[in-house]
Amino acid sequence: MKGFKQLQAKQKLTLLITVFIFSIIGVSITGNLAVKQGSARMDQLFTINMKQMQSAYKSKVLLHETVEDVYSLMLTTEDSENQKLKNDLIVKRKELDENFSAYEQLSLTATQINEMNALKDALQQLRTADNHIIDLATQNKKQESYALYQKETVPLFKNVLSALDKIANDSNQAATEMNELSKTEMVKSVWTSIIITLIATLLGVNWYINS
Numbered sequence: 001m002k003g004f005k006q007l008q009a010k011q012k013l014t015l016l017i018t019v020f021i022f023s024i025i026g027v028s029i030t031g032n033l034a035v036k037q038g039s040a041r042m043d044q045l046f047t048i049n050m051k052q053m054q055s056a057y058k059s060k061v062l063l064h065e066t067v068e069d070v071y072s073l074m075l076t077t078e079d080s081e082n083q084k085l086k087n088d089l090i091v092k093r094k095e096l097d098e099n100f101s102a103y104e105q106l107s108l109t110a111t112q113i114n115e116m117n118a119l120k121d122a123l124q125q126l127r128t129a130d131n132h133i134i135d136l137a138t139q140n141k142k143q144e145s146y147a148l149y150q151k152e153t154v155p156l157f158k159n160v161l162s163a164l165d166k167i168a169n170d171s172n173q174a175a176t177e178m179n180e181l182s183k184t185e186m187v188k189s190v191w192t193s194i195i196i197t198l199i200a201t202l203l204g205v206n207w208y209i210n211s
Helices: 009-075 079-104 110-138 142-209
Strands: none
Touching: 009 079, 009 110, 009 142, 079 110, 110 142
């Protein structure tokens, strides 16, 4: 501080201006980093977590449609209608598989990968049961197909839905956590900027008073 008193007025002013410039630079850098971090998290929130939830919802819709086709096959006795429902079922299954593949291309955690593997296993079991039901239904063995539907398809369908719900819920939770983290980082950035500005101001005032 003694050295500061010995400086000429022009030198003191230059030093104070330099301090304020560096404080402004510090605030700018802090703010810029906060914006970049927030932007990155929002990108992840909307490009990954939202896509995961959308994929899970679409899969549930397609899954319901495939089960409806199987159920309709048990009711109809017309060959043309049977074939139409079979073709529709093939299309829906393919679309469901493509949706799963698109989901697996997203950035997944180890837990999500395990959940997806469990889902595919459950879906394969459901399809195996459905194929048996379809064979019986197309042979007009309605009672046998319905009994098998109640015994196997209904519980397996619930298992697949449960797996899909878990994936959707986990994605929703991850999105919520990402949003909260972004808010926390933004608050930290604001406080850091305030502290830097306050320190620079106090130093400047102190030097000025003691000069």
